Amino acid sequence: xxxxxxxxxxxxxxxxxxxxxxxxxxxxxxxxxxxxxxxxxxxxxxxxxxxxxxxxxxxxxxxxxxxxxxxxxxxxxxxxxxxxxxxxxxxxxxxxxxxxxxxxxxxxxxxxxxxxxxxxxxxxxxxxxxxxxxxxxxxxxxxxxxxxxxxxxxxxxxxxxx
Numbered sequence: 001x002x003x004x005x006x007x008x009x010x011x012x013x014x015x016x017x018x019x020x021x022x023x024x025x026x027x028x029x030x031x032x033x034x035x036x037x038x039x040x041x042x043x044x045x046x047x048x049x050x051x052x053x054x055x056x057x058x059x060x061x062x063x064x065x066x067x068x069x070x071x072x073x074x075x076x077x078x079x080x081x082x083x084x085x086x087x088x089x090x091x092x093x094x095x096x097x098x099x100x101x102x103x104x105x106x107x108x109x110x111x112x113x114x115x116x117x118x119x120x121x122x123x124x125x126x127x128x129x130x131x132x133x134x135x136x137x138x139x140x141x142x143x144x145x146x147x148x149x150x151x152x153x154x155x156x157x158x159x160x161x162x
Contacts, residue, residue, distance in 0.1 A: 006082040009036055010044045011134075014078055017054060018070040018131040024063030044082075051081040066131075075134065076126035 012034050017025055025033075031041035045064055048054045055067045066073065125144060133139045 004083055006044065006047075007079050009034060009040070010048060010082045011075065011078050013041055013044050014048055014053060014066070014073070015131060015134060017064055017066050018073075018135055021066055021070060024057040024061065024065050026063040030064065047081045048078070051077070053077060053081060070131035070135065073131045074127050075129040075131070076123060078131070079126060 013030050013036075016030050016033050027042050027045065028038055030045070031038040034041065045054060045056075049056060049064075052067055053073055054064050057063055057065055128143070129140055133143070
């Protein structure tokens with residue numbers, strides 16, 4: 001699992017807007033703050049605008065602003081503007097190899113269940129993490145520390161895995 005550069009920089013660009021919600025940031029300012037080309041920042045902000053996450057403000061002193069408060073925009077919404085979920089329901093149809101259908105179709109697929117569980121867990125964390133949370137250093141770790149420890153605890157794993 002990898003985070004794409006579009007997902008990383010898109011999230012970073014929208015966080016710049018969340019840091020200064022009272023005034024629009026110009027495209028050149030956003031690109032300077034994030035160390036990316038103006039063209040690339042423009043592409044990312046266009047995708048965020050198309051998803052209704054940011055708005056363009058025209059005129060002198062214009063630029064980009066959040067479409068909603070930072071507390072109401074989740075990390076999941078932002079990442080969805082740039083990529084797909086970890087596991088889509090049509091995954092098996094797209095990864096059948098040279099066969100017409102996956103060789104595991106119709107049977108229990110241990111791998112498919114793993115991707116599904118991981119997707120649910122990631123979606124739960126991302127949907128509960130707002131831009132405002134990301135602006136507060138350590139808040140995400142604090143919020144999810146207990147569930148994370150529960151997942152990592154060996155005594156919580158089935159005995160067949162231990």
